[in-house]
Amino acid sequence: MKSITQNLPKCQDCAVRKSALFGELETDHLNKARELRSHQIVIPAGEHLYHEGDESDKAFTIYSGWVSLFKNLEDGNRQILRFALPGDFLCYKMGKNKTLDHSAIALSEVTLCAFPIDRFHTVISELPELAFAISAMTELVTERCHTVLTSIASHTAEAKVAYLLLSLYLRERVLNKTEEKCVQFPITQEDIGDALGLTSIHVNRVFQSLRKQGLIECKSKCLWVPDKAKLAVVAKVSLPELERLMCK
Amino acid sequence: MKSITQNLPKCQDCAVRKSALFGELETDHLNKARELRSHQIVIPAGEHLYHEGDESDKAFTIYSGWVSLFKNLEDGNRQILRFALPGDFLCYKMGKNKTLDHSAIALSEVTLCAFPIDRFHTVISELPELAFAISAMTELVTERCHTVLTSIASHTAEAKVAYLLLSLYLRERVLNKTEEKCVQFPITQEDIGDALGLTSIHVNRVFQSLRKQGLIECKSKCLWVPDKAKLAVVAKVSLPELERLMCK
DNA sequence: CGGGGAGTTGAATGCAGTCAACAAATGTGG
DNA sequence: CCACATTTGTTGACTGCATTCAACTCCCCG
Numbered sequence A, B: 001m002k003s004i005t006q007n008l009p010k011c012q013d014c015a016v017r018k019s020a021l022f023g024e025l026e027t028d029h030l031n032k033a034r035e036l037r038s039h040q041i042v043i044p045a046g047e048h049l050y051h052e053g054d055e056s057d058k059a060f061t062i063y064s065g066w067v068s069l070f071k072n073l074e075d076g077n078r079q080i081l082r083f084a085l086p087g088d089f090l091c092y093k094m095g096k097n098k099t100l101d102h103s104a105i106a107l108s109e110v111t112l113c114a115f116p117i118d119r120f121h122t123v124i125s126e127l128p129e130l131a132f133a134i135s136a137m138t139e140l141v142t143e144r145c146h147t148v149l150t151s152i153a154s155h156t157a158e159a160k161v162a163y164l165l166l167s168l169y170l171r172e173r174v175l176n177k178t179e180e181k182c183v184q185f186p187i188t189q190e191d192i193g194d195a196l197g198l199t200s201i202h203v204n205r206v207f208q209s210l211r212k213q214g215l216i217e218c219k220s221k222c223l224w225v226p227d228k229a230k231l232a233v234v235a236k237v238s239l240p241e242l243e244r245l246m247c248k
Numbered sequence C: 001c002g003g004g005g006a007g008t009t010g011a012a013t014g015c016a017g018t019c020a021a022c023a024a025a026t027g028t029g030g
Numbered sequence D: 001c002c003a004c005a006t007t008t009g010t011t012g013a014c015t016g017c018a019t020t021c022a023a024c025t026c027c028c029c030g
Helices: A029-034 A118-126 A128-154 A157-175 A190-195 A200-211 A228-234 A239-246 B027-034 B118-126 B128-154 B157-175 B191-198 B199-212 B228-234 B239-246
Strands: A002-004 A039-043 A048-050 A059-062 A067-072 A078-082 A101-106 A110-116 A217-219 A222-224 B002-004 B039-043 B048-050 B056-063 B067-072 B078-084 B103-106 B110-116 B217-219 B222-224
Touching: A029 A118, A029 A128, A039 B110, A059 B128, A078 A128, A078 A190, A078 B128, A110 A118, A118 A128, A118 B128, A128 A157, A128 A217, A128 A239, A128 B118, A157 A190, A157 A200, A157 A222, A157 A228, A157 A239, A190 A217, A200 A217, A228 A239, B027 B118, B027 B128, B078 B128, B078 B191, B110 B118, B118 B128, B128 B239, B157 B191, B157 B199, B157 B222, B157 B228, B157 B239, B191 B199, B199 B217, B228 B239
Parallel strands: none
Antiparallel strands: A002 A039, A039 A110, A048 A101, A059 A110, A067 A078, A067 A101, A217 A222, B002 B039, B039 B110, B048 B103, B056 B110, B067 B078, B067 B103, B217 B222
């Protein structure tokens, strides 16, 4: 883990800003809001950002890299709550209880913008718009959580896997506008199992079925979806709605 | 549906205040915050509070009664996202997108305190504490959602049902301090199935198993849990943690 | 008293888990 | 640069939990 305190990239030019917290703010409010950020943190793949039970003293915006948010269960398993991508806003806790209910681990090398929690009090009193920007982010995460819950609770393994792959593919596509057909995909089949409540063995069987149907290509940390509409049908989700939810 | 605009109950004496939004505020902030409320609404059992796709123009605090929040699926099924009880804060949307992603229906007769959304802008600029109070409520709901996701994704039907019953029992116990052993429980086995992604038939079989083990008594819209600790074991959850999450 | 929703029961089916073994890919140190 | 270890992915046989479908009972409410 490495801290960067000097020559920080400017928020107004930030590549992920439009999908991040500050994307919800007008440019002329950015000057005030920028005071929130204290420094950047670089975390190597596999290291924890924070642990369940820690007290939150900083909120983060992911600047680059993927993060897995999860809970450890008593039986030794873990439940992945979601995968967080660049632009996602983590660890904001303003209630009296600052104890974190889950852990976070870097799936690839991750760079974070850090915002000390206590600064939010003063900045929000001067700039109430920031509170609404945070609400907007929270509402989006909650809506995504609702669709994940729906997928996990009431669909088959094939639909669940298709849903997760398509969601992540759409999000990464928006963030990374290269013309290459593959997007980075730094998670294992076991991660997918832990996120969906399936065994990695069954995830593997579903992968093969999806490959055979020509719906996905996935190897060496890369993913390509040749026909998003077809995969959406298997995922039992409306593609336009999913695009609204993931590409915002 | 009936509106009440006069002789509204006073917020400072409200029985559910401590578990509601205003419970997060100091008493001397209540005077300002109280301006938020426009009126109360009474909704008979079975009627909608709002529909998926509606634009949110009011937020609500449930004053009495139970509410089911759900999404309708293409196949005709529905996914219940959560059951909302007195004190719960619904429908607060401050992002640009005000479209609601789910519907809500009254499970029993419900009384709501209504807060027009546009009033939050002015009140929060004058009283930033309100923004933090709302954050605190949101954080609690999110943590509960995480535990539900965990239960649904990775436990057996028996554990899921036990988890849901225990959660609701604990919440209702805090709200209603009568000495009677039963608490009101205005949901059907089918509702439970729709919340957990199980068929009502299988929920029924689980109910019978739990009854045979002496873990629950449940009939005619009433629920009693003789031994919360034992049910928590079946639910695969730590009772103290669940109590913190549900009784706050 | 009759109708409808909610709950109950049984038999057959099927999706996903478990266990065990192996193959391929990735990473590490000599 | 190769040898080895570890992680990740793959395959097959068997088991078991939850679904499906169909029939039936109970209870509440008009």
